[in-house]
Every structure is written in C-alpha cells, then in structure tokens.
Amino acid sequence: MPSSLPTTDAGVFLAFLKPTSIGRDEALEDEKFALLPTAMTANVLGIKTVAQYRAANAEYEKRHLVICETEDLARVNGKQMLKFLGGEDMGGEWDVRAYREVEIFDLEKSDEAAKTIMVALMQPSPTGAADLDAWYREEHNQQMSEQPGWLRTCRYSFISQQSSSPGGGGGSQELSFLAIHEFGEGEQLGDAVKALDPISEWTAKVMNDAVGIDAAIYRRV
Numbered sequence: 054m055p056s057s058l059p060t061t062d063a064g065v066f067l068a069f070l071k072p073t074s075i076g077r078d079e080a081l082e083d084e085k086f087a088l089l090p091t092a093m094t095a096n097v098l099g100i101k102t103v104a105q106y107r108a109a110n111a112e113y114e115k116r117h118l119v120i121c122e123t124e125d126l127a128r129v130n131g132k133q134m135l136k137f138l139g140g141e142d143m144g145g146e147w148d149v150r151a152y153r154e155v156e157i158f159d160l161e162k163s164d165e166a167a168k169t170i171m172v173a174l175m176q177p178s179p180t181g182a183a184d185l186d187a188w189y190r191e192e193h194n195q196q197m198s199e200q201p202g203w204l205r206t207c208r209y210s211f212i213s214q215q216s217s218s219p220g221g222g223g224g225s226q227e228l229s230f231l232a233i234h235e236f237g238e239g240e241q242l243g244d245a246v247k248a249l250d251p252i253s254e255w256t257a258k259v260m261n262d263a264v265g266i267d268a269a270i271y272r273r274v
Contacts (some may be wrong), residue, residue, distance in 0.1 A: 058066060058198045063074035063154040064101075065209060067172075067231070070117035085143060086274060089119060096137050097121070099128030103167055106170060109244040115148070115267050118172070120233075125153060126153060126212065132189035133143030136214040146218040152209030152231045155186075158194040160206035167204055167235030169272050174228035176265035188259045196249055201256070207233045228265050242270050 090103035106118045123129050131149050138147045177185045189208060197206050211229035234243065246268040249256070260266070
C-alpha cells in the first residue's frame, strides 16, 4: 500500500494543555486559542503550520492540543515553545513533545484538512518496537483506511519532551510511538476511541504487549 518514505528532518510538536483553573470562561479560552497559530508562527522559529484541536470527550484531561508541523526539527526549540505557551495565560499546564516523521500513509494523496483526528500514543515493551512497527505497516494502516471519512495516517517516533507541570513530565510519560489518524467528512468516531471490530490476533498481541497506551479523539477548532 502507498506510503511515503520518511523525511529525516521533518516532524511535529504536540502541545497538550491540561486545564487547571476552576470555572474557566470557555468563550475567552476559544478566543485565545484562535490567535495561537499566528502568534506561534511569529514567535517560534521553524514552524511550518499550526492547528489547534479540542478533545471530543470533555472528561479527557488533556483538553486542548496544538499540533505544529516542521520541515526541520533542529530549527524548533522545544523549550522556547514551552516558554511562549506558558506566557499566553491559557489556564493550565503545557506538555510539549517532539516527534520525528516515520511514515505518511495516504492512499489518495488528499490535501483535505483533517477536521477530526485520532491521536494514539503507545509505548511498546522493550522487545516489542519492531512488531509494533510491522503491525502498522502490514495490517493496521489498511484497517484504518477502511474506516468512514479516513484521510491519512501519519506516524512518528519520540524525540523529546518539555513540560510546565511539577516534575517536568517524567520519562514514564514519553510514549515513544505516535500515530495521528486524520478524518474528514463522514467520520463516525464518536467521542471516545473504540477498538476496531473484529479484533485480530495480531492487534490483541500488540495491545497486550504494550506497556503504555494513551488515545483520544480531537476535533479542530
């Protein structure tokens, strides 16, 4: 199945915001987030595009997500990004993670912007990385492509993490494998991630072997 070869220097920065203030003004919150793309591209060097999303499940603690694409990871300073975001007074703790591009799986080579994304973060067992990668390439990419509204799947590997939370977001939260499944019109994901039915033996093995999994649905704002 068609997928692009990795561009060594390309990647993404994921900035998760966990709200900590009580009685937040969501309208004001939305206004601030609407200004972030322009402000970030002007203040953080090396960013190509910025898109912001909100978790579909209101109970999910990482309520907001900002995704910054770059063609050269070395040009983007994660600490500078965290400092900038921290100065925007968004009422929460930021967790900024850098990931290097591994694979872009796109059957139709569509340029349609994703209105909904499924973000899947996984940490395989010490011996499970190769099997997880093979599972995506040989089975799971195709499975996801058959879901209503699917546009593309983008996979990345973890590089670094910066956090404004106490303790700085320890290594236990790295979750080194990232997949962003992008969807457009007609998606039927709902508000929570659900396992594909039926669950294959390989899928069950990968899930059981993983030592960490964090997945959520986000919608663009």
